Amino acid sequence: MTTLMNRQYYLASRPAGAPDSSNVPARDVPVPEPADGEVVLKNLYISLDPAIRGWMGDDPNYIEPIALGDAVRSSVIGRVVKSDSPDFAEGDVAMTVGAWEAYTRVPGVMLNKLDEAAGIPLSTYLGVLGPTGLTAYFGLLDVGRPKAGDTVLVSAAAGAVGSVVGQIAKMQGCRVVGMAGTDDKCRWLEEDLGFDAVINYKQCGDYEAAIRVACPKGVDVYFDNVGGEIFDAALLCLNKFARVAVCGWISTYNVPDAPGPTNLWQLVAESVTVQGFTVIDYMDRFPEGIAQLAEWVVAGKLQFREEIVDGLDNILPTFLRLFDGSNQGKLVIRIPEE
Amino acid sequence: MTTLMNRQYYLASRPAGAPDSSNVPARDVPVPEPADGEVVLKNLYISLDPAIRGWMGDDPNYIEPIALGDAVRSSVIGRVVKSDSPDFAEGDVAMTVGAWEAYTRVPGVMLNKLDEAAGIPLSTYLGVLGPTGLTAYFGLLDVGRPKAGDTVLVSAAAGAVGSVVGQIAKMQGCRVVGMAGTDDKCRWLEEDLGFDAVINYKQCGDYEAAIRVACPKGVDVYFDNVGGEIFDAALLCLNKFARVAVCGWISTYNVPDAPGPTNLWQLVAESVTVQGFTVIDYMDRFPEGIAQLAEWVVAGKLQFREEIVDGLDNILPTFLRLFDGSNQGKLVIRIPEE
Structure with missing residues (x-):
């Protein structure tokens, strides 16, 4: 042997x-x-x-x-x-x-x-047919709960999760705004994936101002992959009864003493729900998610x-x-x- | 005239x-x-x-x-x-x-x-039959969503909102733990209102340790009236799928540059929901709330x-x-x- x-x-x-x-x-x-x-x-x-x-x-x-x-x-x-x-x-x-x-x-x-x-x-x-696609699917639909006409803001929008979130949100009839860190990523989101607006967060300067310009009607769903200062700025732009789906806070993982967000008073001011989740929470519904994601991929509705x-x-x-x-x-x- | x-x-x-x-x-x-x-x-x-x-x-x-x-x-x-x-x-x-x-x-x-x-x-x-009672009623039942057997932690528990929250939670079959700032208030909660445990937050030292002792099975619902360091400590003690009802953050209102909470990574670790609300969100259900609160007051089930x-x-x-x-x-x- x-x-x-x-x-x-x-x-x-x-x-x-x-x-x-x-x-x-x-x-x-x-x-x-x-x-x-x-x-x-x-x-x-x-x-x-x-x-x-x-x-x-x-x-x-x-x-x-x-x-x-x-x-x-x-x-x-x-x-x-x-x-x-x-x-x-x-x-x-x-x-x-x-x-x-x-x-x-x-x-x-x-x-x-x-x-x-x-x-x-x-x-x-x-x-897209595995953990990251399923994270996007359940996180957006079950935690974010977008309605047609809502504005959905996605950070790390060109990532494996964010790019799927944005495309599913478009299929729900939402206005979708993505944040990413290079012009190439932003172009891909806008030109290939059909995002309605993009923010290059490394070049936009003031995050809050950039989000307000890209989301003139405010934000109804914020799908957060990054945390930190972008999370804090997004809080200021939320509409009444907005939902924040917290998928992960990549900006803080390698920063041991990152300061906490200072704008959480918005939770009461706008009756906001901030909900953390992991894909494991939805394990019993994986077959549903995989079947739907595969259908969209085969139909050419979901790019990755x-x-x-x-x-x-x-x-x-x-x-x-x-x-x-x-x-x-x-x-x-x-x-x-x- | x-x-x-x-x-x-x-x-x-x-x-x-x-x-x-x-x-x-x-x-x-x-x-x-x-x-x-x-x-x-x-x-x-x-x-x-x-x-x-x-x-x-x-x-x-x-x-x-x-x-x-x-x-x-x-x-x-x-x-x-x-x-x-x-x-x-x-x-x-x-x-x-x-x-x-x-x-x-x-x-x-x-x-x-x-x-x-x-x-x-x-x-x-x-x-109790007005804004503070209704805040407790809707905030606990609709935002906190306690189930029988849950541990419910309430801050500012001897206050006009917190004391009603705790008594309603007891009626739901929960284990109820209250935090208050004097021994007299703590005695009232335990002896008169039937709270299962109390924490004098001005004397307990380390908040997290005190909450863990009072909530040996962890916290399923945290009804937060105070924010600040107690909110941050409570985050560490939350169980999977816990709900945090954010009613207000009195500890921060007179502190312009209060630091933000640093333990929000618990949202993802335990799939926690943090939801802000105000009683105004439930205006169309005030008659229901007032009727129920009045019934409890008349029956002697709700003290204030x-x-x-x-x-x-x-x-x-x-x-x-x-x-x-x-x-x-x-x-x-x-x-x-x-």
């Missing part, structure tokens, strides 16, 4: 700001044989998401922090190379919560088999961008690009098959 | 911190005769509420700020002394949005007639404290007692009839 060696990026220490290679070094360890219904995947795609930064800390979170010494947790898609599960054969492709590693060993019951023959690019299941970077050893510097905004859409590491 | 002279306390300048007599001086002006369906009330009771402090500022709010030069807006109960309205006769007693003044002239359509013969103390209509201070000229120092917590329940100015 061949013993496979596993390259892993693991959490050696909890980062204070941006994680570096002392926090997340590499190691090579043997992959134990599968037993008791387990399967070993050779990973093909590893998802990079802002939420992973949260799991590297030890603050209470919606799932357990990554334990020190464990490989960094991440969604992965891999090909079965060894199986002790009756449900999986060598060669099958499946998705699971794995880690930043070449091989993932996992109980078969934790795997979702993917149909490689369906012609849908596998990486899509980590993005992916940026696929080859090579497991590029994973940490690629992950950090989420935080400087240099990625273009859903960010995925690919490990090419020989 | 007698020209009545009106003692008014009016907004001469907007206060930065606590308002003083230079911000809110007195003046004596003639009361114009009623015309076109108007009525003149001689005020008997004037309600003192934390929200009035918000209207003294010029930040956007749920209703217009008080204009400079106008008498300070407040709910009042008065006796009709002159009437040009077919619906009101001299001697009738009615409630309206009036001001810190001896006489209020108002269109008859803005008045709610009260039945003096019903045997309910008139001041009650400014408190009022502190009635005689004399219009005591109004400003009495108002300030809301902010040092020295009042005992609903605070009302009475202007005795000769």
